[in-house]
Amino acid sequence: MRRLVIWGLLVVAVVVLGFAGPALAAADDDIPGAPLALGSTAAGTVSASDPNDVFALDLTEGEEVHLKCEPPHGASAKGTFHFLVPGVSSVGDVDDYEEIRSSLSSGQNVISYTEFEYVAARSGTYYLWIQWREGTLPYELSVARTAWPSIVGPDSDDIYGLPVGLGSLEGSLTPSPTPTTSTPSSCWRASRCT
Numbered sequence: 001m002r003r004l005v006i007w008g009l010l011v012v013a014v015v016v017l018g019f020a021g022p023a024l025a026a027a028d029d030d031i032p033g034a035p036l037a038l039g040s041t042a043a044g045t046v047s048a049s050d051p052n053d054v055f056a057l058d059l060t061e062g063e064e065v066h067l068k069c070e071p072p073h074g075a076s077a078k079g080t081f082h083f084l085v086p087g088v089s090s091v092g093d094v095d096d097y098e099e100i101r102s103s104l105s106s107g108q109n110v111i112s113y114t115e116f117e118y119v120a121a122r123s124g125t126y127y128l129w130i131q132w133r134e135g136t137l138p139y140e141l142s143v144a145r146t147a148w149p150s151i152v153g154p155d156s157d158d159i160y161g162l163p164v165g166l167g168s169l170e171g172s173l174t175p176s177p178t179p180t181t182s183t184p185s186s187c188w189r190a191s192r193c194t
Contacts (some may be wrong), residue, residue, distance in 0.1 A: 041142040046132035053126040060119035068114035071106035077135030079104040086124030
C-alpha cells in the first residue's frame with residue numbers, strides 16, 4: 001500500500017511538472033520578459049528548443065546606458081540581438097519598434113557580438129531580445145549606466161535638438177568647414193532664419 005501511494009505521488013508530481021515546466025520556462029520567451037536592472041549581467045542560452053530570451057529594461061528619458069551582448073568562444077552558433085523601444089506588445093510584431101538589430105555568433109576563433117551606448121528618447125520599458133538562428137548559443141548580456149549625465153529634454157524620438165512645435169522651421173544647411181574636392185566634409189552647419 002505504501003509503495004502504491006509513493007508511486008501515485010510520483011505520477012502526480014511528474015504530471016504537474018510536465019505542465020508547469022513549459023510555462024515556467026516561457027516567462028522570458030516574449031514580452032513582458034524577465035526584468036533586467038541597470039548594473040546587472042544576465043547569462044542565458046538560446047537554442048531550437050528555447051529560441052527566444054527577452055529582457056525588460058526600465059529607462060528614464062535622457063538616461064544613457066551601455067549595453068553589451070556577447071557569446072563566448074566555442075561551438076559554432078548564431079543568433080540575433082534586437083533592441084526594442086516602448087510600445088511593442090510581442091516579439092512577433094516588432095516592425096515599428098525595433099531600434100537596433102545585430103548578428104551574434106560564436107566560434108572557435110571568431111565571435112560576433114553587439115556593444116553600444118544608447119540615450120533613451122522617452123521614459124518606459126525597453127526590451128532586449130536574443131533570438132536563436134543556429135546551433136546552441138550561450139551569451140552574456142550586461143547593461144550599465146554610463147558616466148555621462150542624463151539629458152533631459154523634449155521627447156524627440158531619437159535625436160535631441162531644438163523643439164520647433166507643430167509649425168515649420170526655415171533655414172539652410174552649409175558645409176562646415178567648406179569642403180574641397182580632396183577633403184570632403186561630413187560636417188554641416190544649420191542656420192535658422194529669423
